[in-house]
Amino acid sequence: MNFNSFSFHPAVVKGVAEAGYETPTPIQSKAIPEVLKGRDVMGLAQTGTGKTAAFALPILNRLVDGPRGRAAALVVAPTRELAEQIHDAIRALGRHTRLCSAVVYGGVGINPQIQALKRADIVVGCPGRLLDHLGRGTVDLSRLDVLVLDEADQMFDMGFFPDIRRILSHIPAKNRQTLLFSATMPKAIRCLANDVLRNPVTVQIGTTAPAKTVSHAMFPVAPHLKTALLMKLLGRTRTESVLVFTRTKYRAKSLDKKLARAGYRSASLQGNLSQNRRQAAMKGFRSGEFQILVATDIAARGIDVSNVSHVINFDIPATPEAYIHRIGRTGRAQCSGEAFTLVTGEDTAMVKAINRAIGSPVAQRTLPDFDYDAAPQGPGGKKVNSSASRPQARGKRRAPKPRARRRESKGAFAWLAPKTAGGTP
């Protein structure tokens, strides 16, 4: 089978060819005909198997001959980086169609977006800024043909669902084609998702499982030795780009600093960074300037960076779904990848849940030349014991380094601050 069998418009065919696509992936060959028919689709397929093109191509094809500049399709994504990536993919695939894509998300100026929306046929965006535009009347979804919720199970999650419902209320249900895509779709959420679909067809490739191209292992370790074990793993593994996940924004930031101090070309990506810094981190990671990206779950879903040979869960993810999405950042498009997860005693229940979700236990590994019994270390990197607990006694005090960058734009601990407007203390 090849892309000719879909009878795409010549302009779409040209875009597909220039993108270097030859053979449709299973999700593409099964979902594209349904989308072309105008059916509502729930599309489920493993990470890295081409879901974006599975909805982008039939949408471009549907709009290519229609009237222009009316926001005929909307794609909603859970992070700014993913929205940007989808927008780029649509632009590349639609290069020869004269269709116009606009991307809207927060953290950047709204005026350029308002200008871009005026002539947009396809709008890609994150929920918050999209609602902002809807409130201002700078985007009109009243004549929308196709709605896509990417990472659909996350969009129906508690944190996003209210926004999604509000966006839906701006779209006339009549004639609306709705497409949901994800690698995961927990049962509890599937019912909610089916509520927005009309007479849907479910296109599911395989089962909810990690991509087969990823081999994975768990590394039991004491919490205080995680950083040392990570360094050991990095030192003894032949890697290309490495994506490291942490549980919190603060841990991403501080682990990035430790890696940089150890000489790695590293950056962090988390939601407390300014959008400029987020873009710089992504750009540097994509280009290879940063070999390591330390990220929160902001980078868990959808992000497609070539040459990611390893995903390392420095902290175990909070759900089996997050595990599947995180490790799916490697092993994409038939390449192979490895995923390492550091696990501590507290993670036992989640390890079991992950093993259950995957259907077989993930191998547990230990490094022969690693000191698993090392004592906790003090702040100066020295072992804490009765005599070394006073740093000055070691005679090794360093002069404090002048700090060029004191804090991130919003403050490193901004998320700790109360949400209500604060008075004077």
Place this chain on the structure above:
DNA sequence: AAAAAAC
């Protein structure tokens, strides 16, 4: 100490 998403 969850993260993400508008101002």
